[in-house]
Amino acid sequence: MTDFWRRNRSWLWPVIFILPAAVLFGVVIVWSSVQTLWISLHSWDGMGPMKWVGLGNYVELFQDPQFYVSLTNNVIWLVLFMLAPPIGLGIALLVNQKIAGMRFAKSLFFTPLVLASVAVGVVFTWVYTPQFGLLSLVYGAFGAAAPAVLSDPNAVTFAVVGAALWPQIAFCMILYLAGLNSLSEDLIGAGRVDGARGWRMLVHVILPQLKEVTFIAIAITAIGALRSFDLVSVMTQGGPFGSSSVLAYDMYRESIFSYRFGYGAAIAAVLFIIMLFFIVWYISRLIKAEREA
Amino acid sequence: MYPRPIQEDARGRRFAYMAIVWGILIIWLAPMFAIMLTSVRTASDIAAGNFWGVPTSIGLIANYTDVFTQTPMAGFYLNSILMTVPSVIMVLILSTLAGFVLSRYRFRGNMLVFAIFIGGNFLPAQIMMIPVRNLMVALGVYDSIFALIIFHTAFQTGFATLFMRNFIAALPSELFEAARAEGASPTQVLRHVVLPLVRPALAALAILIFTFVWNDYFWAVVLTVSDTAKPVTAGLAQLRGQYYSAWNILSAATIVVAIPPVALFYFMQRHFVAGLTMGAVKG
Incomplete structure (x- = not known):
């Protein structure tokens, strides 16, 4: 035994090192995710025996009007979230100056990113309160009464996305600031010699150099939009009447409140398949970059 | 550097630039300021609908103590x-x-x-x-x-x-x-x-x-x-x-x-x- 150990320890140690992380991640994260796909083919209340229903849950899901409401909301999230990278870039350009006090200003711009999403949800619920919130103050300045955005089925999703954009913009801003700090001075100098300034400089010289950052910002923002759950749960609980729900929240509600674990698993599976597109896109580019390096 | 750095001797321009930055920052963090302001108001101010006026009295200590003792x-x-x-x-x-x-x-x-x-x-x-x-x-x-x-x-x-x-x-x-x-x-x-x-x-x-x-x-x-x-x-x-x-x-x-x-x-x-x-x- 000791002899075996001595001869093989050069590869046994690495195996021992990686095992705890691999086993824990493999069992809790990967295996659980796979199991959900299996559960989605059953009818199950979470306690009794599981009953095989094949694709029944999916058939029911595709006939459920709520599914299309939530899916549409997910698309609204995805489209509006694409405002985060350009606005983040805008703020990054604004604060990328070395002036006294700018460092402090930068860190204040970052703040929404480190706030708990529940805190962001409570803050914006307060902002949107019709009688006395911050929004009513703005409307009041124009002599108008503020609409109750969180109880208006047509406005509610936009209001929730507005809250979610706050930290997302801060995140994109951090990425772009790092990108702006690693620009090639030679290319900028050459651009200036050629007479490029302002907007044309940005489009033709700066943005091409920020391609990698832009890719990361867009991919992560897209994944974040599809994962949205916290703010919907805190601000509206999917209401009024399911009009602000998203797939992630539907899944939670069907499983935890209605004990329809099989149906919930089917919603999770559909969400996963939609996200898979972005995840695979992101990872394949990461690995390609890794191979080239 | 991009954008082109504002020159160090352009005092006036630097000052104006920072004023704009702070102005945007105030709008950016307005929701946070609003919640901070509300957290120091007394329950009677809230009940009377005084959310934005001058607080009649400061409830800072009472509110934060209540968070830990009453909840x-x-x-x-x-x-x-x-x-x-x-x-x-x-x-x-x-x-x-x-x-x-x-x-x-x-x-x-x-x-x-x-x-x-x-x-x-x-x-x-x-x-x-x-x-x-x-x-x-x-x-x-x-x-x-x-x-x-x-x-x-x-x-x-x-x-x-x-x-x-x-x-x-x-x-x-x-x-x-x-x-x-x-x-x-x-x-x-x-x-x-x-x-x-x-x-x-x-x-x-x-x-x-x-x-x-x-x-x-x-x-x-x-x-x-x-x-x-x-x-x-x-x-x-x-x-x-x-x-x-x-x-x-x-x-x-x-x-x-x-x-x-x-x-x-x-x-x-x-x-x-x-x-x-x-x-x-x-x-």
Whole structure:
């Protein structure tokens, strides 16, 4: 035994090192995710025996009007979230100056990113309160009464996305600031010699150099939009009447409140398949970059 | 530099520029200021609808004391600390070990393991919710902070391993070749080469993981139901239901929940930003 150990320890140690992380991640994260796909083919209340229903849950899901409401909301999230990278870039350009006090200003711009999403949800619920919130103050300045955005089925999703954009913009801003700090001075100098300034400089010289950052910002923002759950749960609980729900929240509600674990698993599976597109896109580019390096 | 730096002797332009920056910043943080202002108002001001005028009296101490004495927030706070600190420590240990192996040992499937660690990190939480909940019930830890510690350690290890792997891969390979030439065992390389060099990465990672775990809301509501186990995020959501008209208490509670990650961020901003951009995979 000791002899075996001595001869093989050069590869046994690495195996021992990686095992705890691999086993824990493999069992809790990967295996659980796979199991959900299996559960989605059953009818199950979470306690009794599981009953095989094949694709029944999916058939029911595709006939459920709520599914299309939530899916549409997910698309609204995805489209509006694409405002985060350009606005983040805008703020990054604004604060990328070395002036006294700018460092402090930068860190204040970052703040929404480190706030708990529940805190962001409570803050914006307060902002949107019709009688006395911050929004009513703005409307009041124009002599108008503020609409109750969180109880208006047509406005509610936009209001929730507005809250979610706050930290997302801060995140994109951090990425772009790092990108702006690693620009090639030679290319900028050459651009200036050629007479490029302002907007044309940005489009033709700066943005091409920020391609990698832009890719990361867009991919992560897209994944974040599809994962949205916290703010919907805190601000509206999917209401009024399911009009602000998203797939992630539907899944939670069907499983935890209605004990329809099989149906919930089917919603999770559909969400996963939609996200898979972005995840695979992101990872394949990461690995390609890794191979080239 | 882009945009072109404003010249140092252009005093007036620099001043005007900063004035614009601060103006935008005030709009940017207005929701935060509003909640801070509300958190120092008295209940009678709130009842009278005085949200924006001059406070008739300051309720700062009363409100923040009430959050800890009149609501279960003190218990939630303790739960959050007891959940977050062990999770961070475990993640740092597991990810340093795994990152070391993935970056310095060639073996078949290395890239696959690495891709799984990254990919798992992007999965929607819902895809693993039901089995994770069942697992915690089976382990007898459901509705306790141990369920949260186990889950967060497992989940954050994915991101952290990617992070540590990239950091260790960027260390000069001469160090590792020299150690190998001297016949150092993997444990010796880990202790004498890796550990002294990864300290800055561990600092950055610790702050990021602390923030992610402290701020988590989804798993807090999925894995805990009773007040004795709930962390602050689930606790704040619960208070929002109970104190929906006491905006002064709710605002103070929100600030209290937000403070640890924000304070950590301000004290160690350099590490935080470096970590986030180095990892650059976390939503």
